[in-house]
Amino acid sequence: MKIIIQNSSDEPIYQQIYSQIREAILSGNINEGELLPSIRQLSRELKVSVITTTRAYTDLENEGYIMIVQGKGCYVQKINQNVLEEKLIQNIEEHFLEIKKCAKILKKSKEELFGILSILYEEDEQ
Amino acid sequence: MTLKNLIKLDFYAMKPLAKLMICFLVIPIILGIIVNLGVSIMVTLTFVVFMLNMIFSISEKSHFHKLYGVLPIKKSTSVLSRYLFSLIIVALTAIVSFILYIILSLILNGKMNWIHGISFLTISIVIALFFISIQYPFYFKFEYSKATIMSILPYIICFAIGAPLFQYLMQNNHFASQVMKLISYFQSHVSVLVILGIVISVVMVSTSYLLSLKIQKKEF
Amino acid sequence: MNQNILEIKNLTKEFDNFKLDNVSFHLPTGYIMGLVGKNGAGKTTTIKLILELLEKDQGVIQVFGQNIIQHYDLKQDIAVVFDEVFFVEDWKISDVEAAISPFYINWDTHIFQNYLKQFHLPTQQKIKALSRGMKMKLMLAVALSHKARLLILDEPTSGLDPVARDELLDILLHYIEDEQNSVLFSTHITSDLDKIADFLTILDNGNIFFTGYKDELFEKYCIVKGGIDNLNQDIEKYLMGIQKNSTGFSALLDVKNMKYMNGHMVIEEATIDDILIHINHMEGE
Numbered sequence: 001m002k003i004i005i006q007n008s009s010d011e012p013i014y015q016q017i018y019s020q021i022r023e024a025i026l027s028g029n030i031n032e033g034e035l036l037p038s039i040r041q042l043s044r045e046l047k048v049s050v051i052t053t054t055r056a057y058t059d060l061e062n063e064g065y066i067m068i069v070q071g072k073g074c075y076v077q078k079i080n081q082n083v084l085e086e087k088l089i090q091n092i093e094e095h096f097l098e099i100k101k102c103a104k105i106l107k108k109s110k111e112e113l114f115g116i117l118s119i120l121y122e123e124d125e126q
Numbered sequence: 127m128t129l130k131n132l133i134k135l136d137f138y139a140m141k142p143l144a145k146l147m148i149c150f151l152v153i154p155i156i157l158g159i160i161v162n163l164g165v166s167i168m169v170t171l172t173f174v175v176f177m178l179n180m181i182f183s184i185s186e187k188s189h190f191h192k193l194y195g196v197l198p199i200k201k202s203t204s205v206l207s208r209y210l211f212s213l214i215i216v217a218l219t220a221i222v223s224f225i226l227y228i229i230l231s232l233i234l235n236g237k238m239n240w241i242h243g244i245s246f247l248t249i250s251i252v253i254a255l256f257f258i259s260i261q262y263p264f265y266f267k268f269e270y271s272k273a274t275i276m277s278i279l280p281y282i283i284c285f286a287i288g289a290p291l292f293q294y295l296m297q298n299n300h301f302a303s304q305v306m307k308l309i310s311y312f313q314s315h316v317s318v319l320v321i322l323g324i325v326i327s328v329v330m331v332s333t334s335y336l337l338s339l340k341i342q343k344k345e346f
Numbered sequence: 347m348n349q350n351i352l353e354i355k356n357l358t359k360e361f362d363n364f365k366l367d368n369v370s371f372h373l374p375t376g377y378i379m380g381l382v383g384k385n386g387a388g389k390t391t392t393i394k395l396i397l398e399l400l401e402k403d404q405g406v407i408q409v410f411g412q413n414i415i416q417h418y419d420l421k422q423d424i425a426v427v428f429d430e431v432f433f434v435e436d437w438k439i440s441d442v443e444a445a446i447s448p449f450y451i452n453w454d455t456h457i458f459q460n461y462l463k464q465f466h467l468p469t470q471q472k473i474k475a476l477s478r479g480m481k482m483k484l485m486l487a488v489a490l491s492h493k494a495r496l497l498i499l500d501e502p503t504s505g506l507d508p509v510a511r512d513e514l515l516d517i518l519l520h521y522i523e524d525e526q527n528s529v530l531f532s533t534h535i536t537s538d539l540d541k542i543a544d545f546l547t548i549l550d551n552g553n554i555f556f557t558g559y560k561d562e563l564f565e566k567y568c569i570v571k572g573g574i575d576n577l578n579q580d581i582e583k584y585l586m587g588i589q590k591n592s593t594g595f596s597a598l599l600d601v602k603n604m605k606y607m608n609g610h611m612v613i614e615e616a617t618i619d620d621i622l623i624h625i626n627h628m629e630g631e
Binding site: 128131134135138139141142184187188189190191192193195196197198199200201344345 | 394397398399400401418419420421422424425426428430431432433434435436437441444445446448449450
Binding site: 012014038040041043044047048049050051052055 | 376512522523525541543544560
């Protein structure tokens with residue numbers, strides 16, 4: 001598992017850990033049932049405080065990504081594919097809502113938005 | 127248990143000085159051959175007491191007060207252990223110097239004068255312990271540099287006032303004859319001298335220890 | 347886990363020119379607490395009071411739930427690293443073990459030898475020949491070799507190079523990994539604590555300015571910057587430790603007072619250093 005802490009980032013460190021582990025789980029880089037480093041091991045490896053890694057892991061546990069077993073370690077939970085999709089779609093919807101709001105303020109039409117989107121996709125392809 | 131370890135700690139602290147101390151022991155031996163064998167015991171013991179003071183300098187330089195705060199010991203134990211360590215060193219030196227006295231006597235004179243030897247040994251030990259008893263409370267109360275100056279004060283009083291006074295009194299025939307009587311009494315009753323020496327030593331050292339315990343520097 | 351390994355209540359100690367005033371904080375088992383403040387804020391005094399190198403005027407100091415006074419056996423489980431060695435300079439490293447180890451029931455010579463190896467400390471080296479960093483490592487090796495549960499460090503990183511400091515942080519995080527051990531770490535080099543401390547206690551002139559979770563500190567305070575013309579008396583009363591110069595001002599702000607600030611000012615996250623610098627400026631106010 002790869003985790004990179006950016007000290008210059010505005011994002012709090014616990015959030016950086018949280019989102020990188022979540023991404024690794026969602027993208028399938030770490031599989032269900034896999035053992036993650038313990039809270040204290042991770043804090044030593046990343047040289048961050050125990051409270052910070054605890055916070056990241058607790059958030060991950062609350063959202064059902066991992067399971068913390070006292071004294072044993074942390075396991076990646078089985079993720080229900082439907083739930084996962086639902087979550088991601090929900091995520092997309094939230095972002096689109098935000099985009100819609102901004103577009104309204106700037107009085108941009110639906111077509112203009114599509115234009116921006118297709119430019120972004122083209123950039124990706126290149 | 128901790129007492130034993132603390133005494134050992136003092137031995138370790140003095141270890142770097144051990145070689146130097148042994149080298150310096152040559153001086154009293156030479157003195158003994160040239161001047162007087164009895165004097166050599168006295169010089170050796172007084173010399174060791176002066177060397178012993180170095181333990182306060184070493185422990186101060188090495189921040190032992192912090193060590194005593196860190197180690198699982200009662201702080202007052204470090205006072206007792208310092209006294210016991212010193213007594214052990216004095217005892218060891220007394221034994222060594224007495225053996226030297228015996229050997230040198232046999233070589234130089236072909237015979238051994240026990241009365242002379244034992245009375246000198248007793249007086250030397252009492253003097254050494256007298257020095258320790260007076261100096262140590264100063265060392266426990268003040269920092270080394272200050273204590274060194276203060277602990278000289280008793281000697282100044284002793285030698286600058288005591289010695290001339292004694293000399294003055296000795297001019298008085300009656301006093302002088304009393305002193306001579308006393309000396310000859312002890313010469314014929316060495317056991318009384320030894321017992322008296324032990325009693326005086328015990329009283330001096332324990333008083334000094336209790337005083338040190340009471341006035342020792344408690345804050346650093 | 348919830349038990350406090352160290353608990354200090356209303357600790358007071360008065361000197362001629364300084365007073366440690368009513369200091370209270372606690373360190374839960376299994377975590378690292380940073381004790382910060384500028385030189386002379388009372389960090390070393392607090393540590394000396396814990397170790398009874400000073401006699402407190404008032405207050406309670408409990409270690410492992412017991413009063414440390416008269417329980418000198420508790421020190422079997424406490425290890426301390428000071429900013430200076432308390433060993434004889436002429437000792438070799440092997441002498442240190444010989445002299446110190448008998449005091450500790452749980453001394454483990456294997457652990458000690460391993461640390462010597464890990465820190466590249468040769469046993470036949472004399473202490474006076476060691477560099478500052480090496481001396482610190484030696485003290486750390488001694489401290490970690492008797493299975494102490496509370497490790498107290500007094501300014502261990504001052505004078506250490508960045509590599510040695512990083513190694514120290516690694517050792518400390520390793521030390522608390524088993525959830526039984528805790529660290530109290532006094533320093534004025536705050537970049538070390540920014541990373542690894544779970545709790546912070548900030549001392550200012552003998553008083554507690556803050557004690558609690560490190561993150562809470564950063565959530566509670568921020569830094570405000572702006573031009574001098576942005577300041578007026580209404581705004582200034584919410585600001586702490588205002589530093590003014592010809593190009594503008596900067597000050598510490600309690601986040602709950604953020605609403606009183608205006609749009610011309612810049613608000614940013616505070617570092618421990620920022621907070622220390624600004625509370626230092628508060629004294630004159």
